[in-house]
Amino acid sequence: MRDLMTKIDALRYAGVGKDQRLAQTLGDLNYDIAPYSAVKLGSMCQMSNATVVRFAQRLGFNGYADFKVALLAELRQQPAMPIFQGLEAEDDTQSMIAKSAQLFSQHIESSLKLLEAEVVEQAAEVITRANKIVLLGVGSSAVVANDIFNKLLRLNLPVQFTPDAHLQLACSNLVAEGDVVIAVSARGETKEVICALQNSRRKGAVSIGLTRFGRDTVGQLVDLHLPFRYNEDHSQMGVVTSQVMQMITFDVLFYKLNALLKDHQAIANGQEAVNQYIKGQ
Helix, strand or coil: CCCHHHHHHHHHHHCCHHHHHHHHHHHHCCCCCCCCCHHHHHHHCCCCHHHHHHHHHHCCCCCHHHHHHHHHHHHHCCCCCCCCCCCCCCCCHHHHHHHHHHHHHHHHHHHHHHCCHHHHHHHHHHHHHCCCEEEECCCHHHHHHHHHHHHHHHCCCCEECCCCHHHHHHHHCCCCCCCEEEEECCCCCCHHHHHHHHHHHHHCCEEEEEEECCCCHHHHHCCEEEEECCCHHHHCCCCCHHHHHHHHHHHHHHHHHHHHCCCCCHHHHHHHHHHHHHHHC
């Protein structure tokens, strides 16, 4: 399995209960578990070796032995030390620019590694067949939802979005089989989005979630999950890292939608209208 450390690192922030505790321990060990059996690792985390084995199985392995071999193999391919540890108040401006570039590039690469091609394909197919597409997202995620709304509208797809959380709840209660609901939530625990998803599930709509990798509520509620890497440390500052990751993750799906709708002239027609307006000024 590729990019195992990326998934474990994401679980350190987005995991639940024993999964998060085990992921945190693996991170503290710098993923070097060569000396550790399932029993010893479980003892360190105050859990049974069976729990450690189930953790490995949830990540796609037959058992702990396979998980250990894959993790150590990936560890040997990693650089000894990261280039940057993080932004510091004492950094000069040039260092901040360089570190920011590294921060974004690492998050983008890690997020894209979490995407599964099969899920992207399934999401694109249900969107192209949808009778109606309803977008959910509040707060900073509403900015991302609005960006998605604009993209789907340019493809002439039947999409609806309002930043009003109460209206989103109302719209989620008006969907039916054949409709698609796309939920955008950085942490995957936004109450309004969760409630709206529960409404849409009862109505039979297919749901797609754009949220962090891990066992969050939104990710478990949706039919198709498009995860991205989300780091709580950077979110506390209110920076746009999470929104950028959400937009980039959706852009992969948008590329697939364009491929499926390659004979569709909506984008070209829209751009022609803009060009005509500009020429008339």
